[in-house]
Amino acid sequence: MTDYKKLWESMDIDLEKHDQLCNLLPGFFADVYLSQENRPEGMNYFNLVVSSIHGLRPEELKRHKDDGGKVVGTFCVYVPDELIVAAGAIGIGLCGGSQFWVPDGEKVLPKNTCPLIKSFMGAKITRTCPYFQSCDLLVGETTCDGKKKAWEILENYADIHVMHLPQMKRDVDIKAWVQEIEILKEKLEKLTGNEITPDKLKDAIRLINEKRRALKRLYELRKARPVPISGKDALLVSQIAFYDDPERFTSKVNDLCDELEERVKSGEGVFPAHAKRILITGTPMAIPNWKLHHIVESSGAVVVCEETCTGTRYFENFVEEASNTLEGQFRALAERYMKTNCACFTPNRGRIDDIIRLAREYEADGVIYYNLQFCQPYAVEYELVRRALQKEGIPVILIETDYSENDSEQVKTRVQAFLEMLG
């Protein structure tokens, strides 16, 4: 711990406040995760990563920076990690999932802002997140109103580059996204002093595609009945994908998948075969937001898939690897990223198709539409999803909640009533 204290000091972390934060996680993680039975051995790596979340990986970032490397923070699955990797920088997803930071976020943002935004804002302004503190540049985007406007506050505390994400998906919009990728490329080259060449970008595209393939493999295994891994564990893996070293992460996920394949072959599961299977769709769940998964899985059902940014949206669709020119690679990147169906786009019919497809593929008994409070795009889109799922005969419930524990009992009651209704 002494070593980490030096590390944190070097990052200008508010040590006193940071201690308060660090004291919360171990007990919480033990309650939610370590209490699970029959967990795969392959989860040990991910347990370690999360239990030393403010130590191990931040230390790697520090070493990278000491060697002259740069760290770039992002907040959205539309920002192409490939460019960051190709520039020799390390990319870190910074979305906040902790209630700890919310009150400080509310000092500069309206209370009726989504908790994810208030949380990352609080993390930055209190200087209690080693990932934020490691970043040489933040990359924002014009997705939702909350984030779009939060950058204007955040820029008082950190360097930030904002990408203009189109709000539609016509060909003209994909072309516009190519332009934004070009602008980001120049920004990253300037930051790192490294040129992004077609070769480097090709390697980066392959690396990130491999990560996607590993996550896809993990998710495919969740289609088994009984399911070989809990939704909570799968969620943790997805969350760690945003900040771990991509190569090591991919290898560890594949190790886990090897083990799960054996489980599937032998019919071994973590929940009975008859347990109700739940698809969660909606807003992202940043670490340590395990609230809804914990409620569902403490109620005897199992989460088999997440149609969220910390789920299928993160890894579905691969970047075409064939091109050897930056022009072709940028187009391939833009096309891949614009296939992701977030409610910040209009229209967004593709997401409804995704939900129906995933509900069938994963044999979900019901869908929980998860909405972070005050997230307007997903809140409005619920009405359209509800209508479409009703037509398909797929039960759905809306759970709108924040990061606090205030409404946990209420959410639990609603989830349990929904599960009973599934029969």
Add this chain to the structure above:
Amino acid sequence: MTDYKKLWESMDIDLEKHDQLCNLLPGFFADVYLSQENRPEGMNYFNLVVSSIHGLRPEELKRHKDDGGKVVGTFCVYVPDELIVAAGAIGIGLCGGSQFWVPDGEKVLPKNTCPLIKSFMGAKITRTCPYFQSCDLLVGETTCDGKKKAWEILENYADIHVMHLPQMKRDVDIKAWVQEIEILKEKLEKLTGNEITPDKLKDAIRLINEKRRALKRLYELRKARPVPISGKDALLVSQIAFYDDPERFTSKVNDLCDELEERVKSGEGVFPAHAKRILITGTPMAIPNWKLHHIVESSGAVVVCEETCTGTRYFENFVEEASNTLEGQFRALAERYMKTNCACFTPNRGRIDDIIRLAREYEADGVIYYNLQFCQPYAVEYELVRRALQKEGIPVILIETDYSENDSEQVKTRVQAFLEMLG
């Protein structure tokens, strides 16, 4: 009234529900408007227009449609009216300002959506607004999340074309807005069967510029001390600008201004010269949303200017009239519209500059930052405005409210405390 009943039937209006709505307005208008003392004679025209809001103008729309003309509904000051006029259609601003429609809007939209959006949605789905019912096409835009996503619900009830408004103001964004104007042009030509020629567009640009000039003249006169017209009356004129015939409206505003000029010359005012002068900045106030103005002016202060979409944003900046080609005209339109500073853009420093400039020009004693509940862009931007005004020594207060009367007393208490603080 019998005539109007036939008119409304022809528009597929829900007569019973519409009667309930129509019964509310006269008493409300009398309380808020007709109770004012020493109103300009020139307001008589606007009183007439509003007192027959569902009759006179809708009848004109009906005649226009009977002659083969088209009516196009809009929701935002970024949509160029000039194109609609040049296509021989009539443009109507459809933003909802009545609490009457909110509960019906909430049937398809989340409760925590801004009342303006819930209101226009309720107006359409209940078929109780003759303006909505007259429209052959609605034109939406990707401004805020609430509206961006509301179109996907609204398209189940009406034909809608959505313009992709960029979220930034770089040159690439102005070019993108030119493209959107071109797409709208084709859409309108198809709808009306009329070609938009440079000559027609030139006339339309002049016509709408004239309207802007008249409103600018009205606002300039509000700089006088004592102020020759109440904020409530000026607001009403601005609100009517969105749906009245532009030529007649301009002429009536100029008549009013002639009268106000006389008042200014003779030092005649509607409030004492020492009355506190308030600049309102923030979200639009669609008819009949007179809540905040009524509270301010019932408390002895006077609203001298609105930095809102139903205020200066509507008429500041003129379209360059010189160009004789569509290409040049589209560029001129895009440049003019992209000068408007709405919080849906990032960054939006121009708005802060506008507020400071207007506060000085209108000799405002204080600024009320008006935010419709759940409008995230303006809510987040408050923090930046507050910091900037504090630096300039200009007092500011945030009033966040909806269309209901539930919080009127609370708002009144806060406004009065603010006015007292101004000394």
